[in-house]
Amino acid sequence: MKFATSLVLASAVSLATAHGFVKRITIDGKSYGGPEPGSDDNSPSIIRKIQDTNPVKDPSSAEITCGRNAQKAQLSAPVRPGSQLQLFWDGGDGTPWPHEAGPILNYMANCNGDCANFDPATANFFKISEQGRPGGENGPWFLANLLTGAPANLTIPNDLAPGNYILRHELLALHLAEKEGGAEYYPSCSQVTVQGKGSNAAPTPTAKFPGAYSPTDPGILNKHVFDDGFQYKFPGPPVAQFATQGGIGSSNSTSSVPAPRPAPTQPSQPSGPGNQSGNGNGRGGDPDSEENSRRSCRLKKAEGKSHDKRDGQDHVTPRMRRVAKKRSSEFTPPTQN
Numbered sequence: 001m002k003f004a005t006s007l008v009l010a011s012a013v014s015l016a017t018a019h020g021f022v023k024r025i026t027i028d029g030k031s032y033g034g035p036e037p038g039s040d041d042n043s044p045s046i047i048r049k050i051q052d053t054n055p056v057k058d059p060s061s062a063e064i065t066c067g068r069n070a071q072k073a074q075l076s077a078p079v080r081p082g083s084q085l086q087l088f089w090d091g092g093d094g095t096p097w098p099h100e101a102g103p104i105l106n107y108m109a110n111c112n113g114d115c116a117n118f119d120p121a122t123a124n125f126f127k128i129s130e131q132g133r134p135g136g137e138n139g140p141w142f143l144a145n146l147l148t149g150a151p152a153n154l155t156i157p158n159d160l161a162p163g164n165y166i167l168r169h170e171l172l173a174l175h176l177a178e179k180e181g182g183a184e185y186y187p188s189c190s191q192v193t194v195q196g197k198g199s200n201a202a203p204t205p206t207a208k209f210p211g212a213y214s215p216t217d218p219g220i221l222n223k224h225v226f227d228d229g230f231q232y233k234f235p236g237p238p239v240a241q242f243a244t245q246g247g248i249g250s251s252n253s254t255s256s257v258p259a260p261r262p263a264p265t266q267p268s269q270p271s272g273p274g275n276q277s278g279n280g281n282g283r284g285g286d287p288d289s290e291e292n293s294r295r296s297c298r299l300k301k302a303e304g305k306s307h308d309k310r311d312g313q314d315h316v317t318p319r320m321r322r323v324a325k326k327r328s329s330e331f332t333p334p335t336q337n
């Protein structure tokens with residue numbers, strides 16, 4: 001009986017705090033597991049261990065680099081330009097990732113040596129891809145695909161020079177993004193060794209984490225996240241330039257884009273969902289939150305999706321938002337050691 005009771009308690013606790021972490025990565029079909037957050041598992045891995053599945057809430061904190069109290073990892077996985085990666089998220093209690101709104105962003109930085117001892121706090125990260133909504137201004141986000149347990153996908157850029165790199169994969173959950181400090185960052189770092197004959201050893205532009213994001217960026221703080229026709233402006237630098245982009249452009253998932261990319265000041269996909277060049281279309285201005293909430297309900301209804309598998313934070317009625325916010329503010333981060 002004691003055993004059963006503590007089981008119930010344990011699962012109640014994990015349900016209350018579960019958000020997510022990268023549990024496993026496949027690279028061209030080969031699978032690499034990672035440590036459970038906060039576990040004693042120190043077996044060699046390519047995935048840097050984090051403390052728990054809760055989000056980073058402050059983009060100026062050291063945790064924005066690789067996640068909450070991220071540890072170094074001992075291994076590095078071989079990849080080549082064009083390698084296909086699938087990153088599998090877990091809610092922390094065996095359930096899928098729970099949040100449906102927000103972008104998926106992928107960055108890399110050269111470790112200039114072995115990544116196992118590399119501190120990425122001052123690294124020059126370049127963005128390799130970003131994914132918003134496959135349908136452009138309306139409909140679900142790529143992020144929603146993770147609710148079913150499907151992985152996030154990325155491709156190593158075709159032109160990337162050989163070397164040891166940190167891969168910084170990030171989910172940015174925006175369900176609370178209408179308030180400053182509401183956005184939830186879930187960065188995850190892994191270590192890869194790029195092989196092959198790529199020639200681009202210094203992709204630009206680069207940014208640092210912390211440093212790349214401000215809490216008031218329109219892609220981070222925005223009242224219109226759930227509006228129909230909301231044009232999302234990705235935070236961080238534009239996707240870096242490569243002679244041939246390895247798969248993902250500004251916002252799409254898997255198609256190859258073999259043509260040279262134009263300069264970052266000229267959007268290559270003006271009608272695409274991403275608009276990585278950022279033409280100020282975040283529309284962060286007018287405060288009409290009641291109308292916003294009504295619209296978000298209509299949007300949800302139009303999508304006709306089941307909310308069964310989601311936690312309260314992704315329901316978007318005003319009441320549920322209040323509950324979600326309350327819940328979120330109840331969370332006290334464990335002290336770090």
Ligand SMILES: *[C@@H]1O[C@H](CO)[C@@H](O)[C@H](O)[C@H]1NC(C)=O
Pocket residue numbers: 142143145146150151152153253
């Ligand atoms: C990644 O690719 C798989 C297979 O094509 C797909 O099912 C999944 O939805 C993709 N993930 C995202 C986040 O779009």
Ligand SMILES: *[C@@H]1O[C@H](CO)[C@@H](O)[C@H](O)[C@H]1NC(C)=O
Pocket residue numbers: 134135136252253254255271272273
């Ligand atoms: C890319 O996005 C466009 C719409 O923006 C869509 O028509 C196309 O099918 C997408 N391609 C892939 C491979 O997802």
Ligand SMILES: *[C@@H]1O[C@H](CO)[C@@H](O)[C@H](O)[C@H]1NC(C)=O
Pocket residue numbers: 136137231232267270271272273274275279281
């Ligand atoms: C992208 O920006 C261009 C202007 O630079 C604009 O005409 C277009 O409507 C924008 N599209 C999206 C999806 O934001």
